[in-house]
Amino acid sequence: MAATALIVLAAGRGTRLRSALPKVLHHAGGRSLLAHVLAAGAAAGLPAADTFVVAGYAAEQVQAAVASSGVRVILQQPQRGTGHALQVAAPALVAYSQIIVLHGDMPVVSATTVSRLRAELEAGADAVLATATPDTPRAYGRILRDRKQPEQVVAIVEDRQATPAQKQIRELNAGFYAFRVQPLLVALGQLGTNNPHGEFYLTDTIALMAQAGAKIRAYPLPDPVEILGINDRIELAEVDSLLRRRKAEDLMTQGVSIYAPATVAVDPEVTAGQDCVLEPGVQLRGQTTLGANCRIGAYSILTDCRLDDGVEVLPHCVLERAQIGAGARVGPFTRLREQAEIAPGAHLGNFVEVKKSRIGEGAKAMHLAYLGDAQIGARVNIGAGTITCNYDGEQKHPTAIGEETFVGSNSTLVAPLEIAAGAYVAAGSVITDSVPAGALALGRGRQVNKPGWVAARKKKARSSRNGG
Ligand code: UD1
Ligand code: CA
DSSP, X not given: OOOEEEEEEEOOOOGGGOOSSOGGGSEETTEEHHHHHHHHHHHTTOOGGGEEEEEBTBHHHHHHHHGGGXXXXXXXXXXXXXXXXXXXXXXXXXXOSEXXXXXXXXXXXXXXXXXXXXXXXXXXXXXXXXXXXXXXXOSSOEEEEOSSOTTSEEEEEOGXXXXXXXXXXXXXXXXXXXXXXXXXXXXHTTOOOOSTTOOOOTTHHHHHHHHTTOXXXXXXXXXXXXXXXXXXXXXXXXXHHHHHHHHHHHHHHTTOEESSGGGOEEOTTOEEOTTOEEOTTOEEETTOEEOTTOEEOTTOEEXXXXXXXXXXXXXXXXXXXXXXXXXXXXXSSOEEXXXXXXXXXXXXXXXXXXXXXXXXTTOEEEEEEEEESEEEOTTOEEOTTOEEEOBOSSOBOOEEEOTTOEEOTTOEEESSEEEOTTOEEOTTOEEOSOBOTTOEEOOSOOOOOOTTHHHHHHHHHHHHHTTO
């Protein structure tokens, strides 16, 4: 196969978004518009090393966003049109025999479209452009075909330059192209700016190439939804819904039940095993993975979490970078933070917060607790209101609780601290010293009862009112 480069046009500002962020870095469906386009190219087998992003407006931000991906950024300064973007990229393109061009603000483009453009070019065309014929007209470029040889495209006419008759043409230019580099470079050198915007239009290269005898083919998109681009935040929301819906349908096809899918937001890289259930309002973000048979309760938000099989998350949990073992149950209203490791069969209940801690197999903390920097053994019972005091204002300190320990309600565990296996901590204790295995630790004032104290006080008050 010939050496192929991918060029993503991403230098425009996106004025109608009214944003300090360049358009292509706005998010839809859980990642930036640009990231979707790059993912489509990568999934079609175009390597990052052969991928070029043309950046201009807020180019440093675009550069920073793609820095770790290995793609290269070409600076277009100022931005004088889509044809100018390719002119600026020309020195990089001469190393390739053919290129694919995509728009950074059209994130619905599929890997299949990229592959098909390439295949049609390699079947012997000089240029191939994706077209769509949607039911509702749009202000896109119109496709002009040769009268005698309708498979030949002879020009693209931009909406603002189209005659009334041309405006009736329903076949539109999607903005996804494959070109042989040589004839394209020739046409780019001939572009002018005689149009309402005074810009160099990439679309004008089609007529120039056709006049020079090039073979130019259209690839009608099987699904015209791919031509959805983003110009304002209303379109951003529409495309977000569409991409979310697609991801939800992928998961449903794989055996995941999703109730009220329009309310559920699942990021592109999330995976979920068979027979998982997502209730309404669930968000699964980042690199979250669910084993089989997990149930995620309504309005729970999981970011970069790993759940093994059969985990139950009750409604309204916020879980971040946590790992949860098979059959464990958390929620409602549980908060797990970084490095929370919940062993199989453990149960965490409402208003329990866990950070940098391991909760052992079958251990329970059912109500109102903070467990930070703690190692909690198997089958430990953490009473309501237990707090690990892990921070002394300067440093964090660890707490270790051996297996089958019982920590009474409202215990204050001042770290560093070790409570050995099988110990009991009396409710309401402030524990500052280590507790040996099997011991009962009491750390509180002893209760004193004063019989008759209330009546005595009332009597005293009466006598003082009577002029005592
Ligand atoms: C373009 C096409 C139109 C097509 C439509 C599909 C042209 C002249 N017209 O119009 O036929 O129907 O896309 O969406 O190409 N960009 C740069 N540098 C620039 C200008 C633009 O990199 O100097 C980038 C933009 O960031 C954007 C893409 O190119 O990602 C398309 O530019 P835009 O101005 O949106 O073109 P359209 O008017 O939509
Ligand atoms: Ca556009």
